[in-house]
Amino acid sequence: MSSALSASQIREAFLKFFEERGHRRVASSSLVPQNDPSLLFTNAGMVQFKDVFTGREKREYSRATTSQKCVRAGGKHNDLDNVGYTARHHTFFEMLGNFSFGDYFKPDAIAYGWEFVTKTLGLDKARLAVTVFNGEGGIPWDEEAFELWAKQGVSRDRILKLGLKDNFWAMGDTGPCGPCSEIHYHQGDDIPCAEVTAGRQCKGVACDCDRWLEIWNLVFMQFERKEKDAPLIPLPKPSIDTGAGLERIASVVQGKRSNYDTDLFQSILSRVSELVGKPYSQEGGASMRVVADHSRAAAFLIADGVQPSNEGRGYVLRRIMRRAIRHGSLLGLDELFFFKVVDRVIELMGEAYPELRDGRTFILEVCKHEEESFRRTLNRGMKLIDEEVARMKQSGAKVLSGEKVWELHGTYGFPWDLTEIILKERGFEADIAGYEKLKKEEAEKGTDEGGISKDKAIATVHLKLLERLGPTEFLGYEGVGHEGEGSVRAIINKGGVELTEAQEGDEVELVLDRTPFYGESGGQVGDTGRIVGHGGKAVAQVLDAQRPVQGLIVHQVKVTQGTLKVGDMVQAGVDGQRRSSIRANHSATHLLHKALKMVLGEHVKQAGSVVAPDYLRFDFSHFSPMTPEQQEQVEDLVNGWIRENAESQTRVMNLEDAKKSGAVAMFGEKYGETVRVVTVHPQSTELCGGTHVRRSGDIGLFKVTGESGVASGVRRIIAVTGLGAIQYMRETERELKKAAELLKTSPKDLVKRVESTQKRVKELEHKIEEMAVKAQAGSSKDLLEQARDINGMKVLATRMDPADPNVFRGLADQLRDRMKSGVVVIGGEKDGKVVLLVAATKDVVARGIHAGNLLKEMAKEVNGRGGGKPDLAQGGGEDPSRIPNAFDKFYELVKGTNLS
Incomplete structure (x- = not known):
């Protein structure tokens, strides 16, 4: 064993080993899966090849090797709580893998694995053992793998048989599956084992201790299950999926007992x-x-x-x-x-x-x-x-209520799991079940922070169509552009059932063998238009075009005349004016992306987009709002490139070559091995499957209409181009003239007139406030007559509509000065909202009254929140009808306060 190998050298040695044996070196896919909406994160090397294994996707190679980025920290695969306290658990790890898509099978996979481990890495054969499937659930044991390991020279007593839990793999209840085989490394019997501590014998390879460490798993995909619990059917082309954790391999090669020591x-x-x-x-x-x-x-x-x-x-x-x-x-x-x-x-x-x-x-x-x-x-x-x-120590309680855990989380943003950890460190518990109940109730109101939304599953009918018919040929890129001839290959109703024909009035999906209609993807919306058959006797209005499966374009249509049948030859025509507007907006999106990088910095990355005929929306990574000057700079750059009227260029390239050329990948796109590289202007080169202008000048004009934040670290720009930009500026100019007329000035002097008007309004508001405070001060004596005597202090709750916080504060000061010792609540309604204010004199604060705590509880009665200092607190709520309930709660709380 070579202790000199670093983790980087091991990674490279692995990839090179399989490259030399005919495998394509494939880059790691994103940690955000693009072909499996059921997964939070990419958690295994095979995720990016899932569609290849199932036959949905074809690649130009049948062997691959990768070092895949993986995360297991949420959902089903969640190791988060163990991280830091064990030698092996990680949130992020790298999975080395070699894959065969119907090419080689068990003999080669086992030989490759053993050769790499024993020769390339030089691990001691005497410290290695392997496992095979023992046969359970009516599935025969993997005798073939057993004999193949023996043929490699593995001692038969070091080939162990384990069951379904350890040595059988399945993608789900249905789909490809098969036995697997693992390579284990013996780290030493001096490592602690819970079985031995309990007076029992270590279970060896099958034990949960770290004496034997699994370093490689070989999955033999040789069966398919059509339905849950149905018999297994042999696959016509068995495949290989292997995984070896780099962290574990490195620890073994470097002679470390913990991954953290590598x-x-x-x-x-x-x-x-x-x-x-x-x-x-x-x-x-x-x-x-x-x-x-x-x-x-x-x-x-x-x-x-x-x-x-x-x-x-x-x-x-x-x-x-x-x-x-x-x-x-x-x-x-x-x-x-x-x-x-x-x-x-x-x-x-x-x-x-x-x-x-x-x-x-x-x-x-x-x-x-x-x-x-x-x-x-x-x-x-x-x-x-x-x-x-x-409080819990004083009362003897051991569990923090679910309501308090929810309050810490919902009101103050404190994570529930952190609350649980901190309490545990101090010898207390948290009522997580109660918290979850409240969380569920909030979710039902539509306010929960929730988990990941589940994307709609790809319709089975579309998958079957793609497998049977193959991909749709798209005619919309070059000369043919907006029109083309095709054959109706399938008709599907809303229930997902295939039909042989569609009659006038029917709304169905049409699949053609070739089409000029762009199916929605990569942010660009689908085309609309008409499909005509039988010499004009049959007409369908195309309402939308979608791409439910990569490669398949589906037309959502309403038949407005005649009957269309499977097999008919038809003429397909895209709404040309709408397509032109979409193309202009899409090309402008590329230029905008580049301009943002130049103005704000290279950290800018696309985080989503919508390219429609009437506007474009571009989400990007950036932390602060753009200044007006920055927005102008971006507009100037984009419009400058538009005026240069550069010719757009499109090249079809290998994905790796495209990335090496500097082409930028756009968010939301799933790229195959061959990609389109679009250069709208020499400043902007992107990987993109959308439609674009022939020259940058075709965009016409670019105008930002809005910039806002949509999430932490993500900003959004809305913009228009061409005629849409001209129309936007004309509407803005009309509104400007109308505002100027209302204020009896010119558009040029509008800002000065607004400023002077605002100043006058503020002066008048201030005078009104002064008058209101004086009026209430005169009646404060009468209000004090309504005060109650509770625990030797004056207590008053009074209502004033419409509510005004400034007036409330002035009146509260007047009442406190006159009552000398006491606490007062003023509540009221304004614009359908509740305003509450609590004020207490210094002496009652010293005795235990806390205005902020009183207000917090009162606000719950009006479906609101609030808080503040011991002597003054302000808050509000959503339900003015319950202001009397809040006052009742106030009196109840004061009466129950334990005063010193």
Whole structure:
């Protein structure tokens, strides 16, 4: 065994080994799966090849090898809570794999695996063992694999048989499946084992301890299950899917008992150690390991376009980052530190994964922004938890209620799982079941932060059509453009049933063998138009064109005349004017992307888009709102490129060559091995399957109509082009003239007139407030006569409509001055909303009255929230009809307060 091999050398050795044996080296796919909406993240090497294994997708190669980025930190595959406390669990890891798509099978896969492990890596054969499927559930045992391992020289007593749980793989209840075989490495019997501690014998390879470590899994896809629990059917072309965790392989090759002791982590841990000012050690180093592991996951997820948020993938990323920041705080890191650790990850892994280096500036900004935000939340949340813990100690309670956990989460943004961890550290528990119940109730109201939304599953009928008919030929790129002839290959009704014909009035889906209609994808909406058959006797209005399966274009139509049948030859015509507008907006989107990078910085990445005939929408990564000057700069750049009227160019290239040429990939596109590279202007080259203008001048004019934030670190631009831009400016000019007429001035002097009018309005509002306060001051004596005497102090709740916070504060000061000792609530309604204000004199505050706490409970009665200082607090709510209930709650709370 060569201890000199670094993790990078192992990765390269693996890929080179299989390249030399006819495998295509394929780049790692994104951590966000593009062909499996059921997955939060890519969690195995085979995910990017799933459609190849099922036959939905064809590639020009039948053998592949990859080093795939993987994350397991949410949903079914969730190792988050174990990370930092074990030697092997990680949120992010790399999976080395070799794949055969109906090419070689068990003999070659087993021979390759054994050769790489024993010869290339030089692992001691005496420390290796393998497992095969033992036969369960009516499935025969894998005798073939057993004999093939023996043929490689593996001692028969080192070939163990394990069951369905360990050695049988399935993609789901249906689909490809088959037995698998694992290679295990013996680390030593001195490693602790729970079985031995309990007085029993270690189970060896089958044991949960780390004495035997699985380092490679070979899946033999040789069966298919058509229906759940149905008999297995042999596949005509069996395939191979293998996976070997780089972290585990590195630990074995480098002679380490923990993945964290390998060079994959040591440099990162050294950075954490530098920041903490203490050396790293296995004992007591859990928090450092958490920070190191989570910094890798954060770097790669952000590089692949995931942003911290309160839903879906973004919520998982936020949990990972905040868990790391929390452990940094436990280590004494009170200043921003996480981005510094992430920067070490980029430095360490940027060569193997260039997307880290390309996105470095943005990745670090996201980390800084999230840590700044969370530290504010953490400080506020810790104070609240301290208060709750003090109350529980006083009352003898051991469990924090679900309502309090929800309040910390919903009102103050404090993560429920962090609440649970902190309480556990202090010897208390959290009522998570109660929290989940409240969370569910909020979800039913439509306000839950929820999990990842499930994309609609690809209709089975479309998959079957693609398999039977093959891909649709798209005619819309070049000369044929808007029109073309094709044959009706399929007609489908709304229930997903295939028909032989469609009659006048029917709304159906049509599939042609060739079409000029662009199916919606990559942000560009689908085309509309007409399909005509039988010499004009049959007509269908095309309402939309979709691409439910990659390669298949489906026309959603309404038959307006005659009858269309499967097999008919038809003339398909796209709405040319609409298509031209879409093309202009799509090309403008590319130019906008480049202009944003030049004005705001290279960290800008597309985060979504819509290209419609009447507007374009472009979402991009950036943290602060654009200034008017920046928006003007972007407009000037784009319009300058439009005026240059450069000829657009389109090239069809190999994907890897296209990326090497500098072409930028656009968000939402799924790329095959061959791609279209579109250059709208020499400044902008993108990978894109959409339709574009022939010259940049065809865009006409570009105008930004709006810029806003849509999520943390994501901004959105809305813009129009051509005639749409001219129409927008004319409408704006008309509104400007109308406003000027109303204020009896000219458009040129409108700003001055508005400023002077605003000044006059403020002066009048101030006078009205003064008059209202004087009027209420005169009646404050009468109001005090309504005050109650509770626990030796004056207590008053009064209503005033319409509500005005400024007037409320003035009146509250008057009442406090006159009552000398007491607490007052003023409530009212304005524009359908509730305004509440609580004020207390200093002496009753000293006795235990807290205005902020009183208001917090009262606000719940009016479906609102609020808080404040012990002597003054303000809040509001949504239900004015319950203001009397809030007052009743106020009197009840004051009466029940334990005064000193």
